Amino acid sequence: MSRFLEAALVVALVVLPVAPASAGKIGIGREATAEEIKAWDIDVRPDGAGAPPGKGTVKQGEELFQAQCATCHGEFGEGKDRWPVLAGGLGSLKHDRPDKTVGSFWPEASTVFDYIKRAMPFGNAQSLTDDQIYALTAYVLSLNDIVKDPGFELNNSNLASIRMPNKDGFYDDDREATEKHFWNRTPCMAACKAEAKILGRARVLDVTPDSKTGPKVD
């Protein structure tokens, strides 16, 4: 045995018994500073956790909305072209064509603030001040008649108290109960039905994009 291997063996014998790391901490990464966390921690929860200090009124929000949001969402939140509709649709969720808007569908006002803060305006995200976001949130709520006074001020203390119309419209995934019959069935394999009739065809709609190259049937 070479000197080197001998030495390696001795080291292994000595080192191995004390090798296990302490308490699962490997020692990777560094501690995040309070300043770093504050800068990145932009989320807001329904209970108001994370709502930054600030305030804004419906009236202030209207001015901002017309300047920065109406191009896509429309003057009254009606949605231009295919951009999202923000207002209306109350009571339409059972309809054949429901309108799922902030007012008719969103369960929490905090979500409006959280989403504007992180993602709006589209293409210029994280450019608004917290006061501006409170004002815009207040205006979107007013478009949906959830707040009615144009002087209403939304702030970090009252955000969590806003009651959204569809707050109770959600329930946890229940597929394993309501769709239990999809499990453990033995499907028929032969002579299962007399006939199979065509009920609908995609080509009637003719909305498949034109193929630019390659095999094309339609």
Add this chain to the structure above:
Amino acid sequence: MKHIDNGNMEHPATSRRGFLTRTLAGGLAVAATGGETLAQSRKKPLGPNPDNQPPNIPDWSKVLGDGVADHPYGKPSKYEAHVVRRDVEWLTASRQSSVNFTPLHELDGIITPNGLCFERHHGGAAEVSPFDHRLMIHGLVDKPLIFSMDDIKRFPRYNRIFFLECAANSGMEWRGAQLNGCQFTHGMVHNVMYTGVRLKDVLDEAGLKPNAKWLQVEGADSAGMNRSLPLEKALDDCLLAFKMNGEALRTEQGYPLRLVVPGWEGNLWVKWIRRIEVGDKPWLAREETSKYTDLMADGRSRRYTFLMDAKSVVTGPSPQAPLKVKGRNVITGVAWSGRGTVTRVDVTTDGGRNWQQARIDGPVLGKSLTRFYVDFDWQGQELLIQSRAHDSTGYVQPTKEELRAIRGVNSIYHNNGIQTWLVRSSGETENVEIS
């Protein structure tokens, strides 16, 4: 015209040009018989050339090909230029908050090539520098931490193959057959081998507080994509991945770091992941309230429907991959389940009157695409082809009607109903619904 997530897409009026094109293609299809293929009868620039066929000697057998320095990063053959992701322009308001589709009809086996994995962005594909990218973990932890990409790669690494399916895959089909092509009806799925580190190991490094229950995971893109993830799932099998199919993640798949949430809806697989906040309650972000909740017929909505149920689709023949010759043919497709492995796939060619078990070939892995085949003889008769997946929990893929009976037609997401293709006597194939 509505946003993709609306599910109530209206369609442009049928154009006369579309009708004429269709009629013409139909005529050509009928003319193709025997050993001649549809492609042979139509493709001019890159079609068959008798000069290259026996007994002639083609040019490529005589002259030198490209040298090794000509293509430092290889691309598919020019004859495969049509194998691309495609989008449906009328679906969404912008190309940055939009989706394109994997060309399932052109693929085989179970792995999706990186450049063909469908894309779904909410603020465009962010171009993130790996030198500056950081992952922050904070909230209910013993010690908030920041990791560089080099740091992340020092945790123990794992290789796992998983499908990623957008919850809205097949979402356009709730009200009936709408799009002709499995690329469009089922192409918001891909299957990739990820290399990454366990989310559990990274969380343990920060140390979880006893009251930790949920994570908020957040992307560094301009949508700041955020979702709430139950801690139980995070500790079970989630990965922070930096490689896909052996190479670095593609920009559009979250380079340099993405979350992998096996078997669960794609929206949770946050790309460009920059922050994990540990909390005791869900956040109810936009993408888990106004989107990715399932509106039922009674006007109430299911939430936290994370899991993707068993599903399958025949990819050939399909509208973009018609049958070309009579005689022996191959029916092929893919099946998957977010609950476990695919244990069996049944296929019918007569609209569900009779079924046979397909032959599964290739790896059968949990929460992964599984490839199936039926080798059959076609004499030019009309076919109504369907496939039906079974998974290791005993779940059997339902029909679309069975789903509609429970959920109505406005739920947008989680449409895993059985797909039907009508193969006409010409070989042309179209998307239909049957009784």
